Amino acid sequence: MNVLILSAGTRNKIVAYFKRALTAPSGERTGRVLATDMSLLAPALYEADAHYLVPSIQEAHYFEKVQEICEKEKIQVVLSLIDPELSLLAAHKQWFEERNMVLLGSSLEVCERALDKMQMHDWLVARGYRTAESYSCLEDFERARREGRIDYPVFVKPSRGSASLAVNKVYEEETLHLLWRKTPGLMIQEFLQGQEIGADVYIDQISGEVVSIFTKKKLLMRAGETDKSVSFKDPALFALLERFVKDCGFMGQIDVDVFEVAGEYYISEVNPRFGGGYPHAYECGVDHMKLILNNAQGIANQRRIGDYEEGVYMMKYNEVLIQRGEGV
Ligand SMILES: Nc1ncnc2c1ncn2[C@@H]1O[C@H](COP(=O)(O)OP(=O)(O)O)[C@@H](O)[C@H]1O
Numbered sequence: 001m002n003v004l005i006l007s008a009g010t011r012n013k014i015v016a017y018f019k020r021a022l023t024a025p026s027g028e029r030t031g032r033v034l035a036t037d038m039s040l041l042a043p044a045l046y047e048a049d050a051h052y053l054v055p056s057i058q059e060a061h062y063f064e065k066v067q068e069i070c071e072k073e074k075i076q077v078v079l080s081l082i083d084p085e086l087s088l089l090a091a092h093k094q095w096f097e098e099r100n101m102v103l104l105g106s107s108l109e110v111c112e113r114a115l116d117k118m119q120m121h122d123w124l125v126a127r128g129y130r131t132a133e134s135y136s137c138l139e140d141f142e143r144a145r146r147e148g149r150i151d152y153p154v155f156v157k158p159s160r161g162s163a164s165l166a167v168n169k170v171y172e173e174e175t176l177h178l179l180w181r182k183t184p185g186l187m188i189q190e191f192l193q194g195q196e197i198g199a200d201v202y203i204d205q206i207s208g209e210v211v212s213i214f215t216k217k218k219l220l221m222r223a224g225e226t227d228k229s230v231s232f233k234d235p236a237l238f239a240l241l242e243r244f245v246k247d248c249g250f251m252g253q254i255d256v257d258v259f260e261v262a263g264e265y266y267i268s269e270v271n272p273r274f275g276g277g278y279p280h281a282y283e284c285g286v287d288h289m290k291l292i293l294n295n296a297q298g299i300a301n302q303r304r305i306g307d308y309e310e311g312v313y314m315m316k317y318n319e320v321l322i323q324r325g326e327g328v
């Protein structure tokens with residue numbers, strides 16, 4: 001069983017975990033892990049059994065290159081680690097299915113909804129889930145403020161942003177207006193003051209059931225990623241997440257951001273892929289690579305929600321990779 005990880009970037013652990021999942025107890029490998037990136041300076045490429053340099057996903061011939069690699073390397077499982085590529089792959093789901101390959105992830109419609117935080121907000125509100133009050137129109141925000149439904153400080157971010165880029169806590173009108181003029185595509189949110197939580201969820205691609213959930217409290221964020229976190233469990237949160245992800249139609253691996261404010265859980269955003277904090281779940285024994293490989297072999301996974309220890313801490317640290325060669 002060969003796995004192709006697209007846009008692998010700096011996600012060496014994800015590559016390494018798949019290699020481990022493709023190793024028999026005897027030490028013999030049962031499949032290869034291939035990685036791609038648009039830069040040869042993406043360290044995760046060198047963690048893989050083989051790698052390919054590919055064009056940017058914006059290029060018209062990008063998907064052709066993916067098809068070529070899948071066929072040449074006899075790939076059975078394909079996944080991407082970056083948000084903008086999820087919709088592109090989902091749009092070609094049929095191509096993968098016709099070739100008996102498993103494309104990890106949700107449908108195009110669901111990927112698009114998750115990519116646009118304002119669209120996700122509207123969906124959450126319509127379905128009765130708690131989420132931060134949000135506005136994509138300045139006049140609507142100002143009216144809501146006059147009516148006492150929201151007040152400063154507010155959180156301003158691009159509705160189609162990622163990696164915490166261009167996010168701002170804003171305390172007054174002047175700064176808000178300045179930001180609004182400078183940057184298109186922003187949204188204004190109620191500032192949530194509470195405990196940030198990350199959830200790694202696996203929705204079985206055969207049964208459609210939620211089979212695994214790992215939750216952690218985020219203790220420190222750095223450069224848009226969870227830097228330190230601690231595992232915890234709450235049956236009420238598991239139940240909320242299970243209901244939400246099924247309701248929204250997610251499939252495969254997803255990463256959900258939640259806030260706990262005054263004892264209530266607010267769903268903030270979803271990345272329908274492996275999140276940067278997934279190693280915490282894996283190192284606590286929550287092995288989603290195995291679940292993916294089972295699905296790829298036609299095996300539906302058993303439900304194992306919350307099967308891990310609480311109070312296990314994750315601390316990230318830096319590593320370096322050295323590679324010799326011209327242009328690497
Ligand atoms: N409404 C909010 N109130 C307070 N903090 C927020 C709010 N929305 C986002 N944040 C903070 O900003 C970070 C990035 O925002 P997020 O919506 O997760 O976008 P992305 O991860 O796609 O950049 C979050 O992890 C959280 O720390």
Ligand SMILES: [Mg+2]
Pocket residue numbers: 257269
């Ligand atoms: Mg986020």
